[in-house]
Amino acid sequence: MAEKDKDLLDTLRKMIEWFDGYAACHNADPFKIERLVSKKKEEDEIVRAWSQIRSDVSDIISLPDSSKEIVKAQRKVQRYLPLYSVLLFASALPMLMLFATHIAVSHFALVGIFGIFVAAFCLVTVLRHRGNRRLYRMVREYYAANGGRVSRQRAHIKSVAQKLVNSLAVSVRTERLNPEDYKIRLFSKDYSNIKILKQEKASNTEGPIYTAIVKARNSSQE
Numbered sequence: 001m002a003e004k005d006k007d008l009l010d011t012l013r014k015m016i017e018w019f020d021g022y023a024a025c026h027n028a029d030p031f032k033i034e035r036l037v038s039k040k041k042e043e044d045e046i047v048r049a050w051s052q053i054r055s056d057v058s059d060i061i062s063l064p065d066s067s068k069e070i071v072k073a074q075r076k077v078q079r080y081l082p083l084y085s086v087l088l089f090a091s092a093l094p095m096l097m098l099f100a101t102h103i104a105v106s107h108f109a110l111v112g113i114f115g116i117f118v119a120a121f122c123l124v125t126v127l128r129h130r131g132n133r134r135l136y137r138m139v140r141e142y143y144a145a146n147g148g149r150v151s152r153q154r155a156h157i158k159s160v161a162q163k164l165v166n167s168l169a170v171s172v173r174t175e176r177l178n179p180e181d182y183k184i185r186l187f188s189k190d191y192s193n194i195k196i197l198k199q200e201k202a203s204n205t206e207g208p209i210y211t212a213i214v215k216a217r218n219s220s221q222e
Helices: 003-023 030-038 045-066 068-098 107-174
Strands: 184-186 194-201 208-214
Touching: 003 030, 003 045, 003 107, 003 184, 030 045, 045 068, 045 107, 068 107, 107 208
Parallel strands: none
Antiparallel strands: 184 208, 194 208
16 A cells, blocks of 8 residues: 555544544644645545534634633633743843853852742743643533534534544455554544444543544444
8 A cells, every 4th residue: 555545544544533522522723634634735535524514613612712701711821821931031041141251240149030030930830731721621611511502513523524434444444454553532432334442531531532443344244
């Protein structure tokens, strides 16, 4: 099998995982998909699949924006980013000055300034981390309570993901490939044409994650 075809199947596998994540309201970065699709020189099933669900993904991603509490928490976390960058630069500045012998400031004073900036940097890092964790928890709880508002979009994304699963299965069977080379991590186990290998509790998820492969043979043959 050509290397180009293997890359295509690996991309297909990734898209299945990402689409399933959107259907479960565990959002991936849509810009990853956009970048991947933009590299393609001609339309194929991956490009068509993304064009079919792009608007659904937008609806799912924007759902938490209807919560005033989440929007407020987002703004608070975003304020840490420029402060984080400034303190990162400021923490390094005194150390640079220590090596600049022409600066007429005592080394003791520079070390003290460095310590202050490092302490401030560490504090902002902790606050930013805690803010992100709290924001993530709020978003997960909001999706759990309000995911039904985008049930139509989620169902459509899942149906498109199923088509990609079928396509991957056909390719594996046709090319007589090893399904183990194209393992898929899913939030849902009720796709057809797949075989669940493992169920596990992953971090940052409420339910289990399933490791699956596409079936190497038709159900009637198994």
